[in-house]
Amino acid sequence: MRAFKYMKLDFIKSKKWNLVCSVLALGIGVFAGNALSDAYSYLMGLIYIMFFACVISTAVFSEGTGKNMSVRSAFTLLLPGSAVQRVGGRFLYGIVEVWVLGICYMIVTLVSGKTDISGSQALLMLLLVVSVTVVLTDAQYLICYLTGSGVKSLYLLKLLRMILPMSAYFAATNILSVIEEQGIQYAWIMDAVAWLGKHPSVGAAGALLIAAVFTVLAVLIASAVCSRRDYA
Amino acid sequence: MELLEVKNLGKKYRDFRLEDISFTLPKGYIMGYVGQNGSGKTTTLDLITHVCKTKEGEIRVDGIRYEDDPVRYLESIGYIGEELLFPSDFTLKEIRAVMRSFYRGFDTARFDGLVGRFGLPEKKKVSTFSQGMSVKLMFATMLARQTKLLIMDEATNGLDPVARQEVLGLLQEYVADGEHSILFSTHILHDLEQIADYIYFIDDGRMVMYDAKDELLEGYLIVKGGLELLDDTLRGQLIGIEEHAYGFEAVAPSDLADMLPRGIVYEKPDIDRIVIHFIKNKNRIAVEKGAEGGRI
Numbered sequence: 301m302r303a304f305k306y307m308k309l310d311f312i313k314s315k316k317w318n319l320v321c322s323v324l325a326l327g328i329g330v331f332a333g334n335a336l337s338d339a340y341s342y343l344m345g346l347i348y349i350m351f352f353a354c355v356i357s358t359a360v361f362s363e364g365t366g367k368n369m370s371v372r373s374a375f376t377l378l379l380p381g382s383a384v385q386r387v388g389g390r391f392l393y394g395i396v397e398v399w400v401l402g403i404c405y406m407i408v409t410l411v412s413g414k415t416d417i418s419g420s421q422a423l424l425m426l427l428l429v430v431s432v433t434v435v436l437t438d439a440q441y442l443i444c445y446l447t448g449s450g451v452k453s454l455y456l457l458k459l460l461r462m463i464l465p466m467s468a469y470f471a472a473t474n475i476l477s478v479i480e481e482q483g484i485q486y487a488w489i490m491d492a493v494a495w496l497g498k499h500p501s502v503g504a505a506g507a508l509l510i511a512a513v514f515t516v517l518a519v520l521i522a523s524a525v526c527s528r529r530d531y532a
Numbered sequence: 533m534e535l536l537e538v539k540n541l542g543k544k545y546r547d548f549r550l551e552d553i554s555f556t557l558p559k560g561y562i563m564g565y566v567g568q569n570g571s572g573k574t575t576t577l578d579l580i581t582h583v584c585k586t587k588e589g590e591i592r593v594d595g596i597r598y599e600d601d602p603v604r605y606l607e608s609i610g611y612i613g614e615e616l617l618f619p620s621d622f623t624l625k626e627i628r629a630v631m632r633s634f635y636r637g638f639d640t641a642r643f644d645g646l647v648g649r650f651g652l653p654e655k656k657k658v659s660t661f662s663q664g665m666s667v668k669l670m671f672a673t674m675l676a677r678q679t680k681l682l683i684m685d686e687a688t689n690g691l692d693p694v695a696r697q698e699v700l701g702l703l704q705e706y707v708a709d710g711e712h713s714i715l716f717s718t719h720i721l722h723d724l725e726q727i728a729d730y731i732y733f734i735d736d737g738r739m740v741m742y743d744a745k746d747e748l749l750e751g752y753l754i755v756k757g758g759l760e761l762l763d764d765t766l767r768g769q770l771i772g773i774e775e776h777a778y779g780f781e782a783v784a785p786s787d788l789a790d791m792l793p794r795g796i797v798y799e800k801p802d803i804d805r806i807v808i809h810f811i812k813n814k815n816r817i818a819v820e821k822g823a824e825g826g827r828i
Contacts, residue, residue, distance in 0.1 A: 380603040
């Protein structure tokens with residue numbers, strides 16, 4: 301499939317940036333402090349890694365800014381492929397980025413023995429959190445496609461790339477902190493977590509399905525925008 | 533069949549309009565696409581390569597529209613611009629990998645041969661390449677593919693004379709088999725004199741002139757004479773009159789040669805002078821219409 305070629309191209313273009321940032325993120329997330337010993341800490345570390353993944357995955361949108369944006373983006377636009385294939389490949393890149401970082405985090409934490417949680421608990425958390433991150437990444441990509449070359453300033457572009465994942469990260473960590481401190485008042489969340497613990501397959505499948513549907517919709521919308529817009 | 537067919541192409545921007553651009557380019561020929569800065573040359577080329585989009589008009593490359601088969605359409609086109617399009621930290625290794633991945637029939641051995649012939653460094657980032665090396669790299673990637681149409685947008689600007697001659701030689705090699713064509717946008721009209729078969733002159737988003745180069749050069753003359761010879765009748769027959777203290781210069785249709793008054797001399801033109809006088813003529817009409825309060 302041609303979309304995979306575009307995905308591979310994005311990985312080639314961003315390989316140095318990806319390598320450095322991914323190693324850094326995993327290092328901080330896994331080995332910093334006394335993190336990860338319990339489920340709560342493990343989850344916080346995973347959320348941190350996912351925030352990083354979401355930000356890193358949008359770096360490919362900075363193909364150029366201002367005057368030379370159209371020249372730089374022309375390289376990808378001149379490659380033989382349709383808008384759907386091109387956009388699909390970009391979304392695949394983001395999704396694979398998120399999954400790879402999440403899986404690496406899980407493997408490293410389990411193998412290093414830094415966490416007490418079981419493999420199945422870690423897998424369930426991974427599937428749920430990564431699915432949410434995929435949805436966030438899709439939304440972030442959609443914002444990038446919708447704003448397009450209308451954003452001439454590199455600084456504004458970087459800000460746009462950070463807003464959604466930062467907001468989600470701080471919201472998630474704050475919510476988790478509040479639940480930990482005032483657990484009784486959020487009993488419905490604890491019930492939901494307990495239900496997920498008893499029905500992990502259903503919970504994970506549901507999350508993955510929602511992420512997949514959202515991704516398909518986002519690709520279709522972004523492709524429609526790109527087929528009408530210049531230099532997109 | 534024509535290799536490139538452009539019919540009634542148009543595009544509207546806030547302060548510019550490309551209107552009713554139509555031309556064809558047969559296989560084995562080179563068309564020069566000329567005009568001033570901002571005349572619509574790059575817009576036209578961007579529309580042909582589908583980097584820009586429009587609903588006005590139709591473009592076919594080797595009989596195919598982009599909408600019918602975007603992969604085949606874009607595989608048929610090679611593009612070389614003034615700036616290097618590859619990501620700046622790519623080396624030849626990455627470029628080879630991308631080309632092999634995306635283009636069916638990308639000939640890696642031919643690419644390596646061309647890289648060697650052009651003396652391009654294997655391990656350096658392309659951002660360190662000079663202008664000449666960048667153009668040669670784009671040629672290498674294009675010649676190693678199975679393109680049919682080459683589009684060049686100001687690609688020879690900034691090249692030294694030796695490099696430019698090398699590039700012109702490559703262009704002639706490209707069309708020599710009669711199966712490939714080139715659409716060449718440039719300010720350097722002297723290059724077109726050497727290699728172009730057709731000239732399309734665009735100004736302010738509209739066609740001004742479109743003809744075979746030889747027909748143009750045979751069809752017009754440069755006429756010169758003293759200002760005292762420039763009467764109203766003659767003024768009406770000349771194109772783009774330039775008046776100086778010592779006389780005037782203008783372009784005239786060749787069939788006027790026998791009817792020119794004594795004292796006026798004429799000579800064979802070059803593309804440069806024809807285009808300059810046509811632009812002057814258009815500006816004069818614009819000024820006159822402005823003075824009369826009319827619309828341009």
